[in-house]
Amino acid sequence: MTTNHVTTNHVTTNPVTTTAPAPEHRPRVRVAVLGYGSIGTVVARRLAAGELAGAELAAVVTRSPVDGAPAPVLDLDDALDVADVVVECAGQGAVRENGRKILEAGCDLVISSVGALCDAEFAAALRASGPGRAVCTNGAVGGLDLLAAAQDAAPFDSVLVRSTKRPAALVQEWMDEAEARRVRDTSEPVLVFRGSPADAARLFPKSLNVAAAVDFAVGPASPVSVELYADPAAELTRHEVEATGPVGHYTIRIENLPSAANPRTSAVVPYSILRTLAGLTPRPNLIA
Structure with a gap:
């Protein structure tokens, strides 16, 4: 997303030395x-x-x-x-x-x-x-530079992004009453979504930017799947990335404190x- 600029170097007989400002x-x-x-x-x-x-x-x-x-x-x-x-x-x-x-x-x-x-x-x-x-x-995620470097070597065979949040943060306006109640009132971890990063971003626009960030890091040649869980016992927002490819296997686990002002996002953002x-x-x- 950058504009490339071409700089031409000119050789002179009287070069001028400059010092960058502090x-x-x-x-x-x-x-x-x-x-x-x-x-x-x-x-x-x-x-x-x-x-x-x-x-x-x-x-x-x-x-x-x-x-x-x-x-x-x-x-x-x-x-x-x-x-x-x-x-x-x-x-x-x-x-x-x-x-x-x-x-x-x-x-x-x-x-x-x-x-x-x-x-x-x-x-x-x-x-x-x-x-x-x-x-x-x-x-709210880290390790993307390592994933990008591994992707440069060879595409991953599989990449899974698994996120776990408090139920109230995952109830969406598009859910019908039964689905919203299933998510909101669960007494144990429950799968809310499984699919692609694009669908995750569309259906949970305030909750799954992490999946999109991982998807961009590994590029279109590596298949990325996303799972989202609601867990009433989750005091922290958890993101787990599992990536397997020709140059290695990577497991990244991050637990962030939710924002006090907006539990749909992490305080670190x-x-x-x-x-x-x-x-x-x-x-x-x-x-x-």
Whole structure:
């Protein structure tokens, strides 16, 4: 989702040596936060507090009234005039509605609702947009760099993403009364969904971005299946990834505390977004 630039090197008889400015003197990246719910609030407040070196909060974009926002509350058009990067914290619909517009305005876009990209037609359109870049966060899962490296060696034979959450977080508006009651009132772990990452993203748009992130990491050549369980005893949100291929077998198990403000997401997600954003800011030349 990047635009390739070709640089031509010219040889001169009087070369000029330049020194890059120290990180503290480089321009700060101006950030607009799109969405001010449980995730966007944490991201915006951390940026406003100066906790991410090299970045500053320029605007908050939200359709809901906001009191005490840590930056001007602007509509998206005005925010694009003052921001270098837009951080999406507003859901898959916001990505589909605004993604191309943001990139075409020359702003980079950090996507947290990566399930939106399971729509292949939309993903292709976003990939063709620019000059801004689209960058996906890892969200509530880790180990994606290892899975991507193994996939580069050879496609996986099988990849399973198994997620377990509290029942109340998994009840959806599209469920009929009987299904909603089966999920909500279960006294033991119960399978709620089995299928593809694309169907998972469509049916559980606020709960299964992890499956989409794994799917993107291993690429279209590796088959990915998804299972979602409701467990009334689950105090933590659990994600398990089992991947088997020619270069190895990988088992990743992660247990996250649900967000106190929104149990459908994990408390770590806004910090994953900030970590992704840090990669777009001027930093010392250190491996982190």
